[in-house]
Amino acid sequence: MIFALMLFSCSAPKSDIFIVDVRTPQEFSEGSLKGAVNIPLAEISGKLNEFKDKKEIFVFCRSGGRSSAATELLKENGITNVKDGGGIENARKILNQ
Numbered sequence: 001m002i003f004a005l006m007l008f009s010c011s012a013p014k015s016d017i018f019i020v021d022v023r024t025p026q027e028f029s030e031g032s033l034k035g036a037v038n039i040p041l042a043e044i045s046g047k048l049n050e051f052k053d054k055k056e057i058f059v060f061c062r063s064g065g066r067s068s069a070a071t072e073l074l075k076e077n078g079i080t081n082v083k084d085g086g087g088i089e090n091a092r093k094i095l096n097q
Contacts, residue, residue, distance in 0.1 A: 018054040019095070021088075022061045022070045033060070033088065033097050041066045041073075048077050057082040060091035067091075 019036040021028050028038035039047055041061070051057055051074060059074075061067040064086035071084040085091035 016055045017095075018051070018057045020057060020059045020070070022059050022066045023088075027062060033091060033095060036060075041070050044070055044073055045077075048074075048079070051079050051082075055081065058085050058091070058095070059083070060085035060088055063087040064090070 017035075019033060021032045021036040021038050022041045022044065023032075023038070024040055025038060028036075032038070039050065057074065057079065059067045059070045059082060061070075064084075067084050067086055071082050074080075074082045085094055
């Protein structure tokens with residue numbers, strides 16, 4: 001985990017990171033991370049174009065399961081500049097929020 005944190009912090013400036021909350025809209029409405037957009041896991045395959053021009057993508061969910069699935073789905077579709085932030089509390093630490 002520390003290695004992943006170091007890799008992420010050395011990459012793109014935070015303003016260049018596309019932060020994606022893959023939880024449900026209801027979960028998102030209860031609170032998320034600053035600057036995050038809500039694209040639920042179930043909708044990612046239909047919204048791949050929203051990811052294609054992003055310099056760096058950071059996905060997270062409640063506990064890490066959906067973010068892992070989202071990361072895998074994006075990579076399977078040729079979007080490799082994605083990092084799995086895991087659950088929201090872990091993502092908050094990585095992004096210093």
